[in-house]
Amino acid sequence: MEFEAWWLILFPLCFGLGWLAARVDIRHLLANSKLLPRQYFEGLNHLLGERTDKAVEVFVDLARNHSETIELQFALGHLFRKKGEIERAIRMHQKLLARPELKQHEKHSAQYELALDFMKAGLFDRAEELFGQLDDTDFARAARRHLLDIYQQEKEWKKAIETAQQLRDTSHTYQHEIAEFYCELATAAMTRSQPQEARQYLQQALAEHRKCVRANLLLGELAANEGQFAAAIEAWLKIESQDHRFLPFAARKLLDAYDKLGKAEEGTALLKGFLSSYPELDMLDVLVERIAATESDAAAYDWLREELRRNPTMAGLLKLQDAQTKSAPAERRAELETIQRLTQEATRGASMYHCASCGFKARQYFWRCPACNDWESFLPARGQTKA
C-alpha cells in the first residue's frame, strides 16, 4: 500500500515539473523571437504557403540588411538552387566562401553547397573538384555519394569502382553496383574488340559478386564469338545456380551454341527441362519458335496449348492467340486478329519489363533503370511487376 501511495505523490509532481518546463521554454522562445526581424516571419510565412518567389524576395532583402547572418545566406542559397536559379545559388555560395570570418565547418559547408550547385548546372568537372576537396571533413561521405553519381553519369567506371569501394560499409556493400561497373568496362572492351581485357573485367565482376548473372552472360558471349561453343554453354549454364530467373536471357544463345555443336535436340530438351523446373520462366517464345522450326507449326501449337494448361500465363495466352491466328483459315483470320489486338491492348504490361524500384516499364531489358538509375532493379520476366 505504501508503495502505491508514493506513486500518487509522484504523478502530480512530474506533471507540475513538465508544466513549469513548458512555460520556461515558451518564455525563452518569446524572448528570442523578439530578436528576430519581422521580415523573417514574413518570409517564413511565404515559404509555408509555398509562395517561394515572395519568400525569396523577403529573404534577399533580409540578407542584404543582415549580412552577418551566415545561416540565412546558406538557406537562401539552398532556396535558389531548389527554384532552379542555379547562377544565383552559385554566386551566393561563392560570396559565402570568400568571407574570411567563416569557421572551418562553415567553409566546408559552403564548398559542399557550391559543389551541389555545379552538379545541378551540369558542370561536373567543377563539382568533382570541390567534392574531392572534402575528404577528411564531415562532408566526406555525402560528397563521395555525389561523386559516385557523377562518375556513373560520365561512365567513368574505374573511378566509380574506387569510390564505391570507399563508400562500402555493413549497411551497403555496393557488391551489385561494383560488379555492374566491371560489366560496363567489359562491354566497352568488347566494343573495342579487346576480348582478353573484357574477360579480366568479368572475372573481377564475379570475384566482387559471385551471383553476377550479367558477367556469365557476357563470358558466354565472348566464348561464342571465338567459336568456343562448349565453353559458352558452360558459362551460360552457371546462370541456373546464380539466379535461374535470368535463364531466358541465354535461351536463344544456348540453342544456337548447341546447334553449332551439332546437338540441336539436346538444346531443345535442355530448355524444356528448364521450363518444367521453373514454370515462371519467360521462354515460351523461344521454344515455340524452336519447335515450329525443327518439327512443325502444328507441333508447336500443341506443345504451347499443353504448357498453357499446366501453367496459365498472360504471355502464354498471347503466344497461343498468335499461333491460332497464323494457322486459322483466311475467313476467320480477321476476327482472330481483332481479338488478338484487343487482348494485346488490354494486357500491354504483359509484354514489358518492369522496374521493381520505380515501376518504369520498357520493351527492352535494362541492367540499370533509365528512370530511377537503380542497378538490377528490372525484373527478368516480362509482365512481372513484383520480385
Ligand SMILES: [Zn+2]
Ligand atoms: Zn526504376
